[in-house]
Amino acid sequence: MPRLILLIIFFLISLLAIFRAPQYYLWLLAIMVTEYPLIFVAITSALTAWGYWLTPYRVAGNWVGIIAIVLFLSPIIRAWIVGNDLQKDMATAFTGNGSPAVFPARTPFTFGGLLKTTKAVSHKTMIFAEYPDLKLDLDFYKSTISRPSGEGRNNAPCIIVIHGGSWSSGDSKQLPELNSYLATRGYNIAAINYRKAPKYQTPAPVQDIKQALTYLTKHAVELGIDTSKFILLGRSAGAQIALLAAYTLHDPRIKGVVDFYGPADMVWGYSLPSNPLIMDSRKVMRNYIGGSYDQVPDKFKACSPLEFVDDEAIPTLIIHGDNDVLVSPEHSRRLNQKLAQHNIRHYRLTLPWATHGFDYNLNGPGGQLSTYAVETFLNTIMQ
Structure with a gap:
């Protein structure tokens, strides 16, 4: 029994x-x-x-x-x-609209990969922005791959990583495995901290990304950064910040954005809150935006990345699990549709079994596929 x-x-x-x-x-x-x-x-x-x-x-x-x-x-x-189907689907998505997809020299998913571990790459922490009441720092992971010699050729692209945490918690130490992995694939990583709600509200985190870009550009020589090639990568609330920055800063240095299960339509998201037994999403949004939709509708629209997708939007990779209970996959469906309408280079990876935060294990089923998609995306847009 x-x-x-x-x-x-x-x-x-x-x-x-x-x-x-x-x-x-x-x-x-x-x-x-x-x-x-x-x-x-x-x-x-x-x-x-x-x-x-x-x-x-x-x-x-x-x-x-x-x-x-x-x-x-x-x-x-x-x-x-x-x-x-991942290689075929990504190849189709990037065919006829710029450079073709460039795939890693491995398969997207292996059973043996479930037993692997990711080797940690050391990083150094540095302050990139100072405010009267706060200093913001970032964790910098330097590319472990040597570049060909020559003027500017020894510099690597830099990925700015924006953590999740409902805009009010979390930090740059969150989910560091992908940072280490990408550093071993020839990319510099700057995992940043940003000003958090409720004390700080939108668009403060986007302004912090601008500060990070300024700092990294200023110190590009010592850090080995190719200042013409930045990518934004965010998870959850961090993905909303990354998308908003990517579509509103209009900075030619930003070549692409990676969206891990982020809320792309803040207006729609407030209208359909998540399960209160999991998270009070409306309270979270009010703390970040500064009120309810009835009180500040313009601010909801102003921080909805989807609202700023136009013909000039940058390449975008969207990754979301169908079983996400914190951020509805409908956000990603809507963003995908808007990008398609404007013929923007993009790809949406949908994981039918995955929930919010599935990439906690980089070598799990979702972790392997998302990492492969991210690496393919980066290799493709950095040609």
């Missing part, structure tokens, strides 16, 4: 690989279920095999265990399916 109860519990947990999490802590568990599936497969398999020596409820327990194992494996299977 204890075995059957445990298997039923793991079966219920396995449903998080298929359905959206209904509550905050279940959302955190969903990240583990979908991006560390082998752990849950191993535990459930051991419980199921235990039934070989037990007679009571053997058949029932075996069936429950087998179904749970299949559900735990489903993100891996679906990642393999998505990975098989």
Whole structure:
């Protein structure tokens, strides 16, 4: 009987690989279920095999265990399916509109990759902006690949990373694995901190990105930065900041933007709040924007990246999970549609099983595919 109860519990947990999490802590568990599936497969398999020596409820327990194992494996299977089409889809997206896609010398997803780890690259922290009551710093990861000698050729493009955290929390230390990985692929990384809500409101973080660009350009020689090639990359709230900066600063140094599950339509987003058991999204938005939509409708529109997509918008990579319970994937669908209307070079990677923060594990099903897409995007727009 204890075995059957445990298997039923793991079966219920396995449903998080298929359905959206209904509550905050279940959302955190969903990240583990979908991006560390082998752990849950191993535990459930051991419980199921235990039934070989037990007679009571053997058949029932075996069936429950087998179904749970299949559900735990489903993100891996679906990642393999998505990975098989990823090269073709990205090649199609970037054909006939600028340089063709440039793919990494590896496959988008491998089963063996689930067991790999990412080697950390050291970084140094430096202050890039000073305000009367606050100093902002960034973590700089220098490219580990030597560039050909010659004037300017030893400098690498720089990716400015903007962290998530509902515009009120988080910092530059968030999810550093991708920073290290991209540094080993020939890119400099500047993971920045920015002024946070509710004390600071939009457009303060965008202004902080301008400050970061100024600082990195000023110190480009010592840091080895190609000042003509900056890319913005943001997650969640940081993606909204990155997109808004990319589409409104009109800075020719910014060559592209990467959007990890960001809110692109703040007006629509306020009209359809997230599950209050997970996050009070309207309160989060009011703290960042300075009031409700009824109070400050113009500010909601002014911080909606989608509103600023036009024929001059820069190349964009959108990555979102269909099971995201904090930021609806509808944001990415709407942004994708607007970019297509204006014939902007872009690609949207949709992960059917993934939830918000899926890239916590760079080597998980979602982490492998998103990293491959990011690397392809960067290689392509940096030609």
